[in-house]
Amino acid sequence: xxxxxxxxxxxxxxxxxxxxxxxxxxxxxxxxxxxxxxxxxxxxxxxxxxxxxxxxxxxxxxxxxxxxxxxxxxxxxxxxxxxxxxxxxxxxxxxxxxxxxxxxxxxxxxxxxxxxxxxxxxxxxxxxxxxxxxxxxxxxxxxxxxxxxxxxxxxxxxxxxxxxxxxxxxxxxxxxxxxxxxxxxxxxxxxxxxxxxxxxxxxxxxxxxxxxxxxxxxxxxxxxxxxxxxxxxxxxxxxxxxxxxxxxxxxxxxxxxxxxxxxxxxxxxxxxxxxxxxxxxxxxxxxxxxxxxxxxxxxxxxxxxxxxxxxxxxxxxxxxxxxxxxxxxxxxxxxxxxxxxxxxxxxxxxxxxxxxxxxxxxxxxxxxxxxxxxxxxxxxxxxxxxxxxxxxxxxxxxxxxxxxxxxxxxxxxxxxxxxxxxxxxxxxxxxxxxxxxxxxxxxxxxxxxxxxxxxxxxxxxxxxxxxxxxxxxxxxxxxxxxxxxxxxxxxxxxxxxxxxxxxxxxxxxxxxxxxxxxxxxxxxxxxxxxxxxxxxxxxxxxxxxxxxxxxx
Amino acid sequence: xxxxxxxxxxxxxxxxxxxxxxxxxxxxxxxxxxxxxxxxxxxxxxxxxxxxxxxxxxxxxxxxxxxxxxxxxxxxxxxxxxxxxxxxxxxxxxx
Numbered sequence: 001x002x003x004x005x006x007x008x009x010x011x012x013x014x015x016x017x018x019x020x021x022x023x024x025x026x027x028x029x030x031x032x033x034x035x036x037x038x039x040x041x042x043x044x045x046x047x048x049x050x051x052x053x054x055x056x057x058x059x060x061x062x063x064x065x066x067x068x069x070x071x072x073x074x075x076x077x078x079x080x081x082x083x084x085x086x087x088x089x090x091x092x093x094x095x096x097x098x099x100x101x102x103x104x105x106x107x108x109x110x111x112x113x114x115x116x117x118x119x120x121x122x123x124x125x126x127x128x129x130x131x132x133x134x135x136x137x138x139x140x141x142x143x144x145x146x147x148x149x150x151x152x153x154x155x156x157x158x159x160x161x162x163x164x165x166x167x168x169x170x171x172x173x174x175x176x177x178x179x180x181x182x183x184x185x186x187x188x189x190x191x192x193x194x195x196x197x198x199x200x201x202x203x204x205x206x207x208x209x210x211x212x213x214x215x216x217x218x219x220x221x222x223x224x225x226x227x228x229x230x231x232x233x234x235x236x237x238x239x240x241x242x243x244x245x246x247x248x249x250x251x252x253x254x255x256x257x258x259x260x261x262x263x264x265x266x267x268x269x270x271x272x273x274x275x276x277x278x279x280x281x282x283x284x285x286x287x288x289x290x291x292x293x294x295x296x297x298x299x300x301x302x303x304x305x306x307x308x309x310x311x312x313x314x315x316x317x318x319x320x321x322x323x324x325x326x327x328x329x330x331x332x333x334x335x336x337x338x339x340x341x342x343x344x345x346x347x348x349x350x351x352x353x354x355x356x357x358x359x360x361x362x363x364x365x366x367x368x369x370x371x372x373x374x375x376x377x378x379x380x381x382x383x384x385x386x387x388x389x390x391x392x393x394x395x396x397x398x399x400x401x402x403x404x405x406x407x408x409x410x411x412x413x414x415x416x417x418x419x420x421x422x423x424x425x426x427x428x429x430x431x432x433x434x435x436x437x438x439x440x441x442x443x444x445x446x447x448x449x450x451x452x453x454x455x456x457x458x459x460x461x462x463x464x465x466x467x468x469x470x471x472x473x474x475x476x477x478x479x480x481x482x483x484x485x486x487x488x489x490x491x492x493x494x495x496x497x498x499x500x501x502x503x504x505x506x507x508x509x510x511x512x513x514x515x516x517x518x519x520x521x522x523x524x525x526x527x528x529x530x531x532x533x534x535x536x537x538x539x540x541x542x543x544x545x546x547x548x549x550x551x552x
Numbered sequence: 553x554x555x556x557x558x559x560x561x562x563x564x565x566x567x568x569x570x571x572x573x574x575x576x577x578x579x580x581x582x583x584x585x586x587x588x589x590x591x592x593x594x595x596x597x598x599x600x601x602x603x604x605x606x607x608x609x610x611x612x613x614x615x616x617x618x619x620x621x622x623x624x625x626x627x628x629x630x631x632x633x634x635x636x637x638x639x640x641x642x643x644x645x646x647x
Contacts (some may be wrong), residue, residue, distance in 0.1 A: 050566075050640050051561070433635065
């Protein structure tokens, strides 16, 4: 993992003491709320429905066990014993006191963590493939470039007051697990036809009230030009992005209004001016950062998964978990393990202090002390020996963390919604809980196959409903909660925005509606390996519409 | 009949509070009610003073009917998350 150097330590420590002073001035009355608000937001501190909320950055979703224990400690000492992992690989604490936040940030700094770039109109915390560095289909490790971007973007003086927030995601694998096509900038590591490593740069993707799949602005960018090119894009956006209308301020609107060709011309002109300057990324710098992410000293082990694990024959529950929650590792004899934070009827993404500590202990015992946070609101142990999988599963089971539903109907992504969020119009968590209970039977989930259900409690779309195979968007009508259903969204290489299937459903009806959609799929799929989204693409929306609305 | 009360988030801890007859209270049932323009203005003046005295971060009027907030958002603020009855003001009293 990346470790802070002297500069990083000093910078974060100075930031904490600066914020301590700002909080004190607010409490003394020297700062009004209007003056203080931008300052607290720059340190990840929001004011939500019930209390303040602190959003802590987990750069590219990578955590050490020591950091996870610190998060558990903060949850227990300063909050109400839990935290919420978000769809941007961060964690939120829902009940911190303003007076305690400087101490919380101080504690975070002790383990090289902070809450920078988790709010405001700046370049936000960079996200990446949760399987970075261990994926079997990886070309290069996205964490290296995410870390380089983090260092470039943190407090970038030119880009601290952009027209609007700015989100960057990086993937280095053939399969896109970072949803790069729905980010302001999506970066895909690739090798070109000449055999040179570089990036494809997509721009202008996003969700929210105007969901758009990003467009490719550069098919191939040499590695040394990464920061220069990003700077060029940000400059064009900073100059031309709209500041008169918050709903039209994201880069996606600019790309749409200029057209991708014109936008590309503008970026390339800026790039030509900057090229060969101080942002040039020398190979030595990439190598220096790469050293922090150098591969583990893996043991030479035979691959057991292909032959079937010995223990698995005795335990069908373990077998099911193995099938849904583990992923092939690039090294023979190892596996990537996903820990679902979606128990039946649970709150998606929530983890108690005890659960965080249990995961930290298991990471130490089985995965070199490293943990990943996924944008699906789950956790990952990236480096587990296959021969340890059964013991790991037993331990997860004891902690209630062995739910075997990754990528299936129970693995629902949901924003906090009106239960916590000041922006939300409707609740989303109880909708997720009801659907989760309806599909509690894991045999049924396996029969349904891969399915993503995403729920947002307002049009800001933090639950990424647009890219759920089944998306649910809460809207308030005359004081009542209604839920619009979209179908056919996907976040993978063939990213697509789901289409609204018809009029919304009341809170009490939405679980039935989801079940109707699923049953329609089951009865219409061409064979059992045709996934929901494939069947939807083949069938179109008509059969689903018919099933949902014919009887109404 | 609809009446109004003032709600806010307390500055020091952000918790939901209501303007009562003797300062701020966490219990919406103990909030001071206003049912005419004059008493509404009076409430707003008190709320504005509390904001400028830095007791609360912000303050606004909400509608109350039949002993509870009219809007769902305010009912959830008064009680706590509907999915965690052990948290928020509902944990210590019935909201």
